[in-house]
Amino acid sequence: MFAFVQPAQAATGFYVENGRLYDANSNEFIMRGVSHPHTWFPNETDAFAGIKSHGANTVRVVLSSGDRWTRNDASDVANVVSECKANQLICVLEVHDTTGYGEESEAATLDQAVDYWESIQSAIEGEEEYILINIGNEPYGNDEATYSSWASDTSDAINRLRDAGFEHTLVVDAPNWGQDWSYTMRDNAETVYNSDPTGNTMLSIHMYGVFDTASAVSSYLNSFVDRGLPIMIGEFGHNHSDGDPAEDAIMSNAESLGVGYIGWSWSGNSGGVDYLDMVNDFNANSLTSWGERIFYGANGIDETAVEASVYDGVDPTPTDDPTDDPTDEPTDEPTDEPTDEPTDDPTTPPAGGCSAEYSLVNQWGSGFQAEITVTAGDSDISGWQVDWTFTNGESINSLWNANVTSSGSDITTTNKSYNGDVSAGQSTSFGFTASGTNETPSLSCSAS
Incomplete structure (x- = not known):
């Protein structure tokens, strides 16, 4: 077993140590949350309270750099962070424009994603206790000519952000539409992790049709855990156009291994994948079968989520005096x-x-x-x-x-x-x- 141990952090926010994520109070934090498509539904801000009401401790927020969809500016991102804090959620902010680069002609590069993060740095600086930065969603498709550069491009993006003064925990998605069927992320994980001079980077796998058996789920996650590398399930569903994910195995393995998971997604799916909505029409009181499963099923969010300890002082319990x-x-x-x-x-x-x-x-x-x-x-x-x-x-x-x-x-x-x-x-x-x-x-x- 390999262990990648970083020095004790003096950082004010989240940090990674021995392959685990810790909050600013040095308590281990295991994500249990869902994605919210904020960039396409910017007025659905009640979603944050709705997500919290079903027990989540994390929300992954879809943002746009403006390369593909309408740009979320610094003011809007500041609003998002405030919503997360008001509802005692940890906020994973992600740029979605990079999705499927190499196959999608309009997709942005990781360099363009970093440009965006630098442009809104003022809105998220000082919020390291509450947010993580997911540099770019599913940054490469299945074109080998482009995804073969995943490791070097991802390392470059990490170092650009560190050079710019970002102290947040960073999250990097796998290539192959996030599913890493080519094992590019698995086989280059050490290189990318070690490229971060602060050792404060999480690796993120998206589990859909590629992960349609319990053995596929288990072997992939264990390959990281056994090496002491920080892994999270950044997206998964109960069904998909490319196959039937083994969601029971995904959730049970995440629980047994202490790995965080974030399901896709709260509401607003279209294009034939509306079955991935967890609630109907953004109504927190109208759960779909997928919503019932992820929130209240075995190894689900309500059963396993623990709120981040950085919120312990927000709603203090009255003392005897x-x-x-x-x-x-x-x-x-x-x-x-x-x-x-x-x-x-x-x-x-x-x-x-x-x-x-x-x-x-x-x-x-x-x-x-x-x-x-x-x-x-x-x-x-x-x-x-x-x-x-x-x-x-x-x-x-x-x-x-x-x-x-x-x-x-x-x-x-x-x-x-x-x-x-x-x-x-x-x-x-x-x-x-x-x-x-x-x-x-x-x-x-x-x-x-």
Whole structure:
């Protein structure tokens, strides 16, 4: 058995060691998630909450570099990352334009994918605790004249990103439409992994018709695990145009080997592969048979997913001494504690209320992105409202995970149907992008 051990990481985010992926708290993280076709359905942002509601700890987000489909700019990518964080999902961002290079005339190269990552670097820098970068989806088809350069091209892409200052865990897909039937990735895995000076790269196999038997699945995954190389299943399905994948074996082997998996895909499939939708019409409450299988079947997501420990502090469990929990702020803001003044408002539930905290996520020349965290007091709430007034001429462009109304500079936000119920001491959050220069406003939170 070979072991590829990297020095202990000083990085602030995910890192690979001994063939395993660890989060920023040095806890092993095993991905259990699904892909979401964001670039083709940019308005379906409720998908993130839906994916989380079925137990996933990871979402793989389809982006476009603009070489083949409509480009997702830095602002949009920042929104995506905020959605992932708001729903306590780890975000694997991937460029889809590289799919099938060598066979697809419009497909982009890995070099072009790196150009894209560099162009949106400002949106993902500092988010290494929450996201991984999947450099390019299925970057080569079945043309040997092109896929034979997979190892050198992939190594070059890794080094370009490292030279540009990217510290994220990188994910590299296999050639042959991701399925590596030629064993190009398997046989060159050490070379590519060792080309990363930080040792922070995951190798990703896509399992469809090539992996139609339990033995094919087992032998491929074990060839990496036995060598101490970091492998993940970046895509798989229960059926496909090129054959019938052995999804039961894929999921059971992933569980027994401690390998992460990401199924394809949440919704929106077309071209005769709509059977790969996990929910009907992006409705989280309408699971298809594939959705039932991957979320609630044997070795499924709900049964095996463990949320990333980097989110442990987001929804803290109240301690025995409430003064130890600064999110409740009972001593700094006594007006948030209605039990202190029971005669002023006898209809207010005892020890209820909420607080809201504003944080700047990102900013650029003409605008910024912010996030607001709503925390219940020491009593459960069933709804919330956060109000504020912009004082610097700011105006909201887009907002997610809340309803919003505005009157001039006065902003009112209320909960969505899925995030109004907040247990005592727990939190939920929403985000927005805005035009103008950020100035932190004073927030008012009320609860029901």
